[in-house]
Structure formats: C-alpha cells, structure tokens
Amino acid sequence: MALPPSPALPSRRAVLRAGGAACVLSAMGCMPRQDAPAVPSGPSRLRLLAETRLPHGLRVQGTTVGGLSAIDHDPATGAWVALSDDRSELQPARFYRLAVTLSAATLVVEVTESVTLLQANGQPFPPRRAGGEVVDPEGMRLLPGGRGVLWCSEGEERVHQPPTVREARLDGTHVRDLPVPALLQFTRPGTGARVNQALEGLALTPDARFAWAAMEGPLHQDGPEPGVGRPGGPCRLTAFDLSSGRAVRQVAYLPDAVPLPPVVPGGYADNGISEVLMLDGARMLVLERAYSMGAGNSLRLYEIDTRSGSDTLALERLREGSYHPAPKRLVADFAHLGLSLLDNTEGMCWGPRLPNGRRTLVVVSEDNFSARQVTQFAAFEYLESP
Numbered sequence: 613m614a615l616p617p618s619p620a621l622p623s624r625r626a627v628l629r630a631g632g633a634a635c636v637l638s639a640m641g642c643m644p645r646q647d648a649p650a651v652p653s654g655p656s657r658l659r660l661l662a663e664t665r666l667p668h669g670l671r672v673q674g675t676t677v678g679g680l681s682a683i684d685h686d687p688a689t690g691a692w693v694a695l696s697d698d699r700s701e702l703q704p705a706r707f708y709r710l711a712v713t714l715s716a717a718t719l720v721v722e723v724t725e726s727v728t729l730l731q732a733n734g735q736p737f738p739p740r741r742a743g744g745e746v747v748d749p750e751g752m753r754l755l756p757g758g759r760g761v762l763w764c765s766e767g768e769e770r771v772h773q774p775p776t777v778r779e780a781r782l783d784g785t786h787v788r789d790l791p792v793p794a795l796l797q798f799t800r801p802g803t804g805a806r807v808n809q810a811l812e813g814l815a816l817t818p819d820a821r822f823a824w825a826a827m828e829g830p831l832h833q834d835g836p837e838p839g840v841g842r843p844g845g846p847c848r849l850t851a852f853d854l855s856s857g858r859a860v861r862q863v864a865y866l867p868d869a870v871p872l873p874p875v876v877p878g879g880y881a882d883n884g885i886s887e888v889l890m891l892d893g894a895r896m897l898v899l900e901r902a903y904s905m906g907a908g909n910s911l912r913l914y915e916i917d918t919r920s921g922s923d924t925l926a927l928e929r930l931r932e933g934s935y936h937p938a939p940k941r942l943v944a945d946f947a948h949l950g951l952s953l954l955d956n957t958e959g960m961c962w963g964p965r966l967p968n969g970r971r972t973l974v975v976v977s978e979d980n981f982s983a984r985q986v987t988q989f990a991a992f993e994y995l996e997s998p
Contacts, residue, residue, distance in 0.1 A: 656943070656944040656945070656948060656949065656995075657943045657944055657994065657996070657997060658943065658944040658949055658973060658992040658993070658994060658995070659949075659992060659993040660949050660950045660951065660990065660991075660992055661714075661715075661717065661719065661972065661991045661992060661993055662714075662715075662717060662718055662719035662990070662991050663719060663951060663952065663988060663989060663991070664719045664720065664721055664988075664989050665986050665987060665988050665989070666721065666723070666987040666989075668979065668983050668986070668987075669983075670723065670987075672708065672723045672724075672725070672726050673725065673726040674703070674726075675696075675702075675703040675726045676698070676702050676703060676981065677696070677708065677987070678696065678698070678979050678980075678981040678987060679696045679697040679698050679978055679979065679980060680694045680695065680696060680697075680708075680958070680959060680976045680977075680979075680987055681695055681696070681697040681749065681750045681751070681958040681959060681978045682694065682695035682749075682750065682751050682752040682753075682763075682814070682887070682958065682959045683752075683959035683960070683974060683975070683976045683989075684753050684754045684761075684961045685712070685754070685961050685963055685964070686754045686756070686758075687962075687964060688756065688757075689758055691709070691754060691758070692709065692710035692711070692712045693707050693708065693709055693752060693754060693761065694707060694708045694710055694723075694752075694959065694976060695707045695708075695749050695750070695751070695752040695763060695959070696708065696749065697748060697749050697750055697958075697978065698749075698981070699739065699740060699746060699747065699748050699749075700736065700737045700738055700739045700740075700746075700747070701739050701740070702981065704728050704729070704736035704737060705728070705729045705736065705737045705747050705749055706726050706727055706728050706729055706784070707726075707727050707729065707749075707752060707761070707763070707784075708723050708724075708725065708726055708727070709723075709725040709727065710722065710723055710724065711724050712963070712974075714963050714964060714972060714974070714991050716966055716967070719974075719989060719990070719991045721989050727782070727783065727784045729747075729749065729763070729780060729784045730780070730784050730785050730786050731745060731786060732786045732789075734785065734786075740768060740770075740771055743771075745773060746767075746768040746771050746773045747765040747768075747773070747776070748765050748766040748767060748768060748808075749763060749764075749765055750764055750765065750766050750811060750812045750813070750814075750958070751763060751764040751811065751812060751813050751814030751826075751887070752764075752814060753814050753815070753816040753823065755779070755816075755820060756820050759782075760779055760780055760782055760787060761779070761780050761781075762777065762778070762779050762814060762823055762854075763777075763778055763814070764776065764777045764778070764811040764812075764814050764825055765778070765811065766808060766809075766810040766811055766812065766828075767797075767798065767810055767811075769798040769805070769807045770807070772798070774792065774797040774798060775792055775796060775797060775798075775805060775810040775811040776789060776790075776792060776811075777789070777790040777792060777811065777814075777823070777825055777852060778790070788857065789857075790823075790852050790854075790857040790858075790859075791857060791858060791859070792811070792825075792859070793850065793859050795831065795928060796810065796811070796827060796831070796848065796850065798810075802832050802833065803831065803833045804831060804832060804833075805827065805831060805832075806829050806830070806831070806832060806837070808828075809827065809829030809830075809837075810827060810828065811825050811827060811828075812826055812827065812884070812885055812886060812887070813825070813826035813828075813885055813886060813887040813888040813898075814826070814888070815888040815890045815896060816890060817893050818890065818892060818893060819893065820854065821853070821854060821855070822851050822852065822853060822854065822860075823851070823852045823854055824849050824850065824851050824852075824863075824888055824890070824896065824918075825849070825850050825852065826847065826848075826849045826865075826885045826887075826888045826898070827847045827848045827849070827850075827885070828847065828884040828885050829845075829882075829885075830844060830845030830846055830847055831845070831848065833928070833929045833930075834846055834848070834864075834929060834930040835930070837882055837884075838867055838868070838869055838870055838882060838883040838884070838902075839869065839870055839881065839882075840869065840870045840872075840873045840874075840881055841869050841870075842869050843866055843867060843868055843869045844866075844867070844869075844883075845866075845930070846864040846865060846866045846930055847864070847865050847866075847867060847884065847885050848862055848863070848864055848865075849862065849863040849864075849865055849896075849918075850862045850863075850925065851863075851918075859925060860925075861918075861923050861925060862923060862924045862925035863916070863918050863921065863924065863938070864921075864924045864930055864935060865885065865898060865916065865940070866940075867883050867884055867885060867900050868883060868900060868902070868912065869883070870882060870883045870902050870904060870910075871902055871910040871912075872902070872904040872907040872908070872910055873904060873907065874904045874906055874907060875904075875905065875906025876905065876906060879904070879906060880903075880904075880905045881902070881904040881905065881907075882902065882903060883900055883901070883902035883903075883910075884900070884901065884902075885898055885900060885901075886899050886900070886901035886957065886958045887899040887958060887959060887960040887975075889960050889961065889962070889973075891915065894917055894918050894919050895915060895916070895917050895918070896916050896917075896918060897913055897914070897915055897943065898913070898914045898915075898916060899911065899912075899913050899914075899957065899960055900912045900913075900914065901956065901957055901958065903956070908954060909954045909955055909956060909957075910945075910946075910947065910954065911946035911947070911954055911957050912942065912944070912945050912946065913942075913943040913944045913945075914940040914941060914942055914943060915940065915941045915943050916938055916939075916940045916941075917938060918938075920938035920939070921935065921936045921938035922935040922936040941997070944992075949992070951988075952988075953986060953988060955977035955978075955979070955985055955986055955988055956978045956979070956980065956985060957975050957976065957977045958976070958977065958978040959975060959976040959977075959978070960973065960974070960975045960976075961973075963991060966993060970993050970994060970996075971993075971994040971996075972991050972992065972993060972994065973991070973992045973993075973994045974989065974990070974991050974992075975989070975990050975992075976988065976989050976990075
C-alpha cells in the first residue's frame with residue numbers, strides 16, 4: 613500500500629475542488645534530474661482555430677456532464693467520445709457520445725448520449741462508500757472498426773483498488789482487463805504508485821496493435837514529485853500488446869519543474885502527465901499539466917520518440933545511469949496560444965483533417981464538477997515538425 617498524501621499537500625482533485633482554476637517497440641529513457649534542460653524556445657506548432665464551453669451542470673439522460681478527462685475521435689466512423697472521471701459518486705462511471713462540428717473557424721460540441729461503464733458482472737461500478745470495485749476513469753481510446761473502447765482507471769489506494777486498463781464494447785459492457793505490471797500498482801509503503809498519480813493518459817498506435825498507458829507522476833521509488841525549480845522523478849509510460857494484453861515495453865519521461873510558484877509561499881504546486889497521443893507508430897505527444905495554488909494552471913505539449921532510449925519495464929527502480937535518456941521537444945506552450953482560459957486540460961485527440969490536409973488537435977478541460985472551473989473544448993491546427 614502506498615503512503616497517503618501529507619495533510620499539508622492535498623491531492624490535485626481536492627485542491628481544485630476547493631480552490632478552482634483561480635485560487636513490439638523500442639523505448640526511451642528519462643534524463644537525469646541534474647541534466648534536465650530548460651524549456652526550449654521556438655515557434656509553436658499549434659495554431660488556435662476555435663474554442664467552446666459546455667454549461668456547468670449540464671444534464672444528459674439523468675447524468676451530470678463534467679469531469680471530462682479524455683476525448684477521442686474515429687475518423688472512419690465519425691464517432692466522438694468523452695470520458696467522465698466521476699468515480700460513481702454522482703452517477704455511475706460513464707462516457708459520453710458527442711456530436712462535434714469542426715472547421716477552420718468553428719467548433720461546436722453537443723453531448724448526445726451517456727453510456728454506463730459496466731463491471732465484468734454486468735453491473736455499474738459502485739461509489740466508494742458502497743464498497744466493491746472502485747474506479748477513477750482517466751484515459752480512453754476508441755478501437756477501430758467500432759468494436760469498442762479501451763479505458764484506464766487510476767484506481768483507489770485507500771480501498772485497495774489497483775490501477776486498471778480495460779476494454780469495453782460501445783454499449784459499456786466489459787470485454788477484458790489487461791494485466792497491469794505489479795510495479796505500477798499500490799504495493800507497499802515507499803514503493804509503487806502515488807495516490808491520484810497513477811494511470812492518467814492512454815494512447816493507441818495507428819495500427820491499433822499497441823496501447824501506451826501513462827503514469828501521471830513518478831513511482832515512490834523513482835524519485836520525488838516535481839516542485840518549483842526542480843523536475844522531480846520520471847513518469848513511466850507502458851506499452852501493451854493488444855493481441856496478448858501484456859505489457860511489452862516501457863518508457864521513462866521526465867516532466868518539467870512546476871513553471872509557476874504558488875501565490876502563497878509553500879502553497880500546493882505540482883506537475884505531471886495528463887494525456888498522451890501517438891503521432892505515428894513511434895512518436896508520441898505528451899501533455900504536461902501543472903497547477904500552483906493561486907497562480908493557476910500551466911499546459912505544455914512535448915514530442916518524444918519511443919525509439920530513442922532504453923526499455924525500463926524490468927527495472928524496479930529508475931536510478932541515474934541505469935537507463936538511457938530520450939530528449940523531448942516542445943510543441944507548444946498553451947499560455948501563448950490565445951486561449952481565453954488555461955484550465956485543467958486532461959483530454960487530447962486528433963480531429964478531422966482541414967481542407968489544406970493538416971491535422972486538427974482537439975483538447976478538453978476537466979472541471980472537477982466545480983462551478984469555479986469550466987469544461988472547455990479547443991481545436992488547433994497542427995503544424996508538422998520540419
């Protein structure tokens with residue numbers, strides 16, 4: 613079992629609900645902390661097309677739309693989905709079908725249907741207070757051919773529920789669980805996943821042979837959490853072979869130091885991975901989302917190449933010198949993209965291509981079901997690297 617968070621440092625979810633926005637493949641390793649580079653400068657590879665918001669407390673089919681922690685689009689079928697991270701506290705764990713209209717100057721999002729995610733026994737997941745299996749849905753990807761979705765849960769250490777990766781049909785019925793390596797679970801004090809920093813993002817290779825699941829923060833034994841002026845330990849990204857369901861490779865990734873200091877010295881601040889998305893079979897986009905109490909959110913998007921480093925899957929502890937680093941390259945700092953607000957962005961997917969042939973990137977922010985935050989969708993034109 614992992615150590616609980618210090619009372620002086622509550623989890624991000626608690627902080628944001630209280631304070632809101634205002635207050636088989638090759639792998640890469642991570643950079644040693646003392647060699648962590650400064651954020652590189654250069655032209656952004658994202659250009660804002662449009663943004664829109666959903667009204668707070670929107671109701672669809674008896675459910676509260678909020679907590680949208682993932683979004684995905686299937687260009688073959690035109691389907692759009694968004695995952696809620698409601699832990700079955702308001703209504704049972706679920707995802708939503710969306711109708712999205714996107715052009716070079718317009719973004720319109722309508723929530724059309726709520727789909728309940730079901731346990732293997734065919735029943736909805738219960739709230740924590742009811743006992744049973746507890747989930748914290750965070751990442752989701754549509755599987756090709758309309759066969760279903762892949763989704764991950766951070767789990768709940770306090771009630772001994774491990775992080776999971778699952779496959780479900782489009783009607784929410786359970787298909788299978790993918791075995792998550794023991795080292796990514798809540799194991800014993802001082803090792804394993806930290807509370808609320810487990811499986812956060814999910815990416816699917818274009819051929820749908822592999823899925824990458826991203827840990828939001830470092831394992832206890834891999835190093836400290838990021839802070840102001842220090843990047844902290846590496847996050848692990850694990851590749852699953854979807855044919856066998858087994859983990860086959862792993863990448864270590866080092867998030868930045870927290871970019872903004874808290875308004876009150878010593879106030880809560882953190883940074884970690886909120887989402888991942890494949891550019892192709894090997895290159896990946898990694899979205900870092902930071903929060904500092906009173907200063908707000910920071911969002912930075914990076915590109916990595918999973919072929920440029922060593923496999924860390926068999927390493928119990930990531931020590932400097934035991935694996936090879938792979939550099940990350942800045943794609944965009946969201947603070948310079950012209951958005952009306954930087955909120956708790958957790959979802960990211962490819963949208964339809966523009967008439968000029970370029971990709972669109974669509975993101976969504978997670979409002980924590982708080983009136984102080986927003987469910988914000990934004991669409992960007994993606995400019996390929998030279």
